[in-house]
Amino acid sequence: MHSKQEHKLKVFWLQGLTCNGNAHSFLNLDYLGELLEKIEFLHHPLLPAKYALSEMAECKTGCDVLIFEGAYDPSLKRAGVFVDKILRHYAKNAKYIIAVGTCASFGGIFKATSPQTNSGILFNENDKNGPLQEYNEKIINLSGCPVHPEWLGFTLNMIIDRRKIVLDEEHRPQELYSSLVHHGCTRNEYFEWKVDVNHFGQKEGCLFYKQGCRAPMTHGSCNTILWNGVNSKTRSGTPCFGCTESDFPRTNFFETKTNMSIPADAPVGVPKRAYLTVTGIAKTFHIKRLEEPLIDYKNNT
Ligand code: SF4
Ligand code: SF4
The missing domain is CATH 4.10.480.10 (Cytochrome-c3 hydrogenase, C-terminal domain)
Incomplete structure (x- = not known):
């Protein structure tokens, strides 16, 4: 159990090349209000947050969890700063890095548009040669187009409760991705x-x-x-x-x-x-x- 007085998890939601689908999907989480009692968004593209993106882009602070949405594009800027620079600054000290959605996980639709330059943050399709390889051990992929809100809610709660998250070969939590989508279909x-x-x-x-x-x-x-x-x-x-x-x-x-x-x-x-x-x-x-x-x-x- 976590009371409001305890340290809230500091979360920074940074966007690469994205359609915003994952940020929107997260708003459908059944228990979003309850989760927001336990985490503090330093920045989120849609939800109220402590800092504007331009302040986060100054790279003067750190976060516990870095959530990255969208494909990695080395030429992309946010708030006038290369996303690559912001991403690497926060990735260095974060305890966990969560790639939300298939674009952040593997490149997805934005990789399909520019296959030479765009990728996920750890994987480039199924090759593990993305830009954040050095942080391999703290990256969790939550693929999906968009991510299911429960998959992100579950992962954040596991981190808050300091429980072990067992990953598959593509760094996805086995609790969420070990079975096939076919399982449970009424057909x-x-x-x-x-x-x-x-x-x-x-x-x-x-x-x-x-x-x-x-x-x-x-x-x-x-x-x-x-x-x-x-x-x-x-x-x-x-x-x-x-x-x-x-x-x-x-x-x-x-x-x-x-x-x-x-x-x-x-x-x-x-x-x-x-x-x-x-x-x-x-x-x-x-x-x-x-x-x-x-x-x-x-x-x-
Ligand atoms: S049913 Fe298939 S296409 Fe639809 S969200 Fe699930 S995995 Fe993606
Ligand atoms: S439509 Fe057929 S193949 Fe697709 S999930 Fe349902 S039972 Fe499986």
């Missing part, structure tokens, strides 16, 4: 029996076979903690774009690449041959219940 039974969705928004069917769903290849808890606590993309009938992975963004979001009408990518950890065998067998069965509409609107007018 799992259709996935197992290879029943396709015919159009977006349809309640029945799986989006893996034709509509480009990347959830079986994507790490994250979107389908277990949900968005706004109520829904997810795949539950509502649109494909997962795989936004937490280092190869995001890919092309043709709404199409499944196939070989001989079977998805070219198998779920993580499933050998291709095993997957092809299981798919071939499942496709030979026709489960009437799964091929019928869930709700019979026609006969209930």
Whole structure:
């Protein structure tokens, strides 16, 4: 438990090349008010904070946690100062550096626009050769486009409570990214029996076979903690774009690449041959219940 009198975690939210999506997403955190009792924003682009960005850019103070949003671009300035200079000053003394969103984690969409110069702060896609390599041990990646507010809330609370955060190979907390987005989707039974969705928004069917769903290849808890606590993309009938992975963004979001009408990518950890065998067998069965509409609107007018 932390009282208001205890030392509040000093957090600086710095932006690189960004659309502001992560800063906005954080505002949706259910317990934001409670969290703000335990942390003090030295600067945040949207929330009330102690200092203006121009004051932080003078690099005369330090922070406990540096949150970086957006891709790293060596030529970018904020408040008239190179972001590179501000980033390195605060990174040096911070206990933790959190890269929020896929752009800060791997380069993301802004890397796709300028692949020669832009990257994440530690990773450049999945190569660990970003500008903050020397701070490797204190960097936590919270990928996502945008980051789920709960993923950031969870991480800050773990730091406040001085609990160990176990990371995966791409520096993402395993608590949040060890399972696949496919886990918890209400369409799992259709996935197992290879029943396709015919159009977006349809309640029945799986989006893996034709509509480009990347959830079986994507790490994250979107389908277990949900968005706004109520829904997810795949539950509502649109494909997962795989936004937490280092190869995001890919092309043709709404199409499944196939070989001989079977998805070219198998779920993580499933050998291709095993997957092809299981798919071939499942496709030979026709489960009437799964091929019928869930709700019979026609006969209930
Ligand atoms: S729609 Fe996507 S997440 Fe849902 S069951 Fe199919 S592959 Fe999995
Ligand atoms: S469902 Fe997929 S695309 Fe949507 S936020 Fe989760 S990981 Fe990203």
